[in-house]
Amino acid sequence: MWLKNITLLNFKNYADADLRFSKTVNAFVGNNGAGKTNLLDAIHYLCLCKSYFNPIDSQQIKTAEELFLIQGDFDRQEKNEKITCGVKKNQKKQFKRNKKEYDKLASHIGLFPLVMISPYDVTIIMDGSEERRRFMDNVISQTDAGYLDELMIYNRHLLNRNALLKQIALTRRYDPALLEIFDEQLVSSGQKIFAKRKQFMQDFITLFNKYYQYLTDDAEPVDLTYHSQLNDTAFETLLANSIEKDKVLERTTTGVHKDDLIFSLRDMPLKKFGSQGQQKSFLIALKLSQYAYVEKYKGFKPLLLLDDIFDKLDDQRMHKLMEMVSHHDFGQIFITDTGKERVLNIFNQIKVPVTLFEVTNGAIHHA
Structure with missing residues (x-):
């Protein structure tokens, strides 16, 4: 192309x-x-x-x-x-x-x-988890036609659940049956997103390690890890365990919207302990891996x-x-x-x- x-x-x-x-x-x-x-x-x-x-x-x-x-x-x-x-x-x-x-x-x-490499990409390392989720979602969306739809469905369900939590706080009326419906919708969509992100990371990490080692002549050990609350606990259990906290904060505190990518260098956070050169190499390796991943699944460059x-x-x-x-x-x-x-x-x-x-x-x- x-x-x-x-x-x-x-x-x-x-x-x-x-x-x-x-x-x-x-x-x-x-x-x-x-x-x-x-x-x-x-x-x-x-x-x-x-x-x-x-x-x-x-x-x-x-x-x-x-x-x-x-x-x-x-x-x-x-x-x-x-x-x-x-x-x-x-x-x-x-x-x-x-x-x-x-x-x-x-x-x-x-x-x-398309894959873009820009000085602006430093936000992936330096900013909050939202930037790293956006990076992950961007790569998957270009190779999986249904993924973007599922993300929009999840975000709609999340808005509905958060609106209900705000209503509970405002009216002091709690309807467990309605919350259960919203939870089921969120769990159904969230599990699909989690499965796709997990599968993506299995392929992506292998590509990333190859490109980082190539760019730096294998100068230092680095790690790229997918962190999700769903790695250890079923989504429905997470929601049930956090309901009291969610009602106080008036928002959903557990789910795939809290996922993150952990970047580390010699087991230390890249954000704090990586030099500018190491951070640049990490970012370029991320983007080259994105390129290789998209090419693999699309069948063209x-x-x-x-x-x-x-x-x-x-x-x-x-x-x-x-x-x-x-x-x-x-x-x-x-x-x-x-x-x-x-x-x-x-x-x-x-x-x-x-x-x-x-x-x-x-x-x-x-x-």
């Missing part, structure tokens, strides 16, 4: 743009703030229906304009697919595949898989987006990463960097052709 072209209208700092890409490496070069990352984000929109950086669609519209439009043509298993995304202020987002609008956006997820990555890697890690590229482990790649000569030198060394675009304040020129 590869993206043949993209057209932008009023997207972020671009009034309009029309770009045609190569099947291999495409690089956007220019100064910081010129809009290079915005081009990667436009590609992310086409593949995953949303921005990588900002969940509010209307904030992607160019200042003083009323709408944005992104359109692209993919070659997917030797068939042309036209994807269109439009956002108008105060209106529902429109998403079309071959001019036909989706009934639900979730149907699009996984058709055009996802797009790989590398945002400002050369600036953040030492020579050894950059060499290792480019070594993989040169061995054709990846399909179509999009890169941003501030240094035109650096990009040309890197890809000349590994004898991989690169299509270069120079970006200057929202204007793009084929270099």
Whole structure:
């Protein structure tokens, strides 16, 4: 699968743009703030229906304009697919595949898989468990069509149960029969999510260990562990045991919405004890594992987006990463960097052709 072209209208700092890409490496070069990352984000929109950086669609519209439009043509298993995304202020987002609008956006997820590596990814390590669950859910959603639906069902049941807990606190009236119905719904959905996450992690950890060892020459032992309350106790038991606490706090304190990924280095938390270099290696290994996992289950290579990555890697890690590229482990790649000569030198060394675009304040020129 590869993206043949993209057209932008009023997207972020671009009034309009029309770009045609190569099947291999495409690089956007220019100064910081010129809009290079915005081009990667436009590609992310086409593949995953949303921005990588900002969940509010209307904030992607160019200042003083009323709408944005992104359109692209993919070659997917030797068939042309036209994807269109439009956002108008105060209106529902429109998403079309071959001019036909989706009934639900979730149907699009996984058709055009993508993996992005960005400096923003440090939130996966440094922020709360929600970021790590989001990472896990993003990978599984691109390979399992029913997973995203199940997540939405679970979250709906969770909202209902939390609303009931708030009502109990407000009215002082407790209806065990109604709570039991909500518990059954939550358990049914939660068990399916837990089973899928557990299966995913069994495959993913093997890939992660391989990539981390490769990037660092097996420099230090690291661990990636899936933590869930359901690992040790049945979900219905967890809910029954926590009901008094839940009534006091007016929210559900146990379940798969509390799952986490534990990152450790020599049995110590990576967040506290990992150097910047070790954290970068960990993140890149996570994302390369995501790429390999998605490719394995989709049967074709996802797009790989590398945002400002050369600036953040030492020579050894950059060499290792480019070594993989040169061995054709990846399909179509999009890169941003501030240094035109650096990009040309890197890809000349590994004898991989690169299509270069120079970006200057929202204007793009084929270099």
